[in-house]
Amino acid sequence: MAVKKVALVTGANKGIGLETVRQLAPHGFTVLLAARDPKKGEAVAESLRKEGLDVQFLKLDVTSESDQKAAAKFIAETYGKLDVLINNAGVLEHGYATPSKVPLDVIRKTFETNVFALIALTQELLPLIKKSDAGRIVNLSSILGSVATNASGQIGDFKLVGYNASKAAVNVFTVLLAQELKTTTVKVNAAHPGWVKTDMGTDAAPMEVIDGAKTSVRLATLPANGPTGGFFHMTDSLPW
């Protein structure tokens, strides 16, 4: 019997993360649906199992070092490897202040989850991802993290210094990690899901969550000749 592939999706109790778990599982994965709230995480994992999907809840506050280590230990002992890591958890702290006035606290809080936790969790799990035949790391970025797009003024009112800079930092981490892993089978890419109707995206967003998960799923299931070190929405490459 072929060994099943194992994927972990962070921040998966709702929104794009939850839909990503739903769409990824049928590609032959056991998916670890990671969430910081066990009640919410267990409930949605159970409902996906009722849909016939191979989904397990994993308690993971991405900012918690002890949760990161416990996740790595659990995966090592249970599966011995990790094929896919989707760093989906993210926050948009409301600092709609101009760059000259945005409170530093907003920026610090945003970086804690969107950047530092993402890097720490990836570092913790990388030894397990290297044990996969075809490891895939997908970092949820945003077009708002594109410096070129910020500079061109195409981001309208979304001039969020903390959030936008956090996603730009995710992009840099993605590129440099992909370069470091170039001689391995691990691919690392950044995803812009689109502007999606979720708690973060709000009802004003034009895209449904079913489409918002597609970029993450595609990058998680890239073939051996697929790209690494890229920044994508669907199949389109985005400007850095």
Ligand SMILES: NC(=O)c1ccc[n+]([C@@H]2O[C@H](COP(=O)([O-])OP(=O)(O)OC[C@H]3O[C@@H](n4cnc5c(N)ncnc54)[C@H](OP(=O)(O)O)[C@@H]3O)[C@@H](O)[C@H]2O)c1
């Ligand atoms: N929606 C959009 O239009 C859009 C556009 C571009 C990029 N993105 C990115 O896509 C990703 C998913 O966004 P979304 O729209 O699905 O947002 P969402 O509905 O607000 O969901 C965010 C998820 O992240 C989790 N999370 C936050 N902090 C966490 C922590 N410390 N530990 C574990 N989980 C944590 C949340 O858990 P709780 O429920 O416990 O808070 C929730 O499950 C984010 O990285 C976001 O920046 C979204």
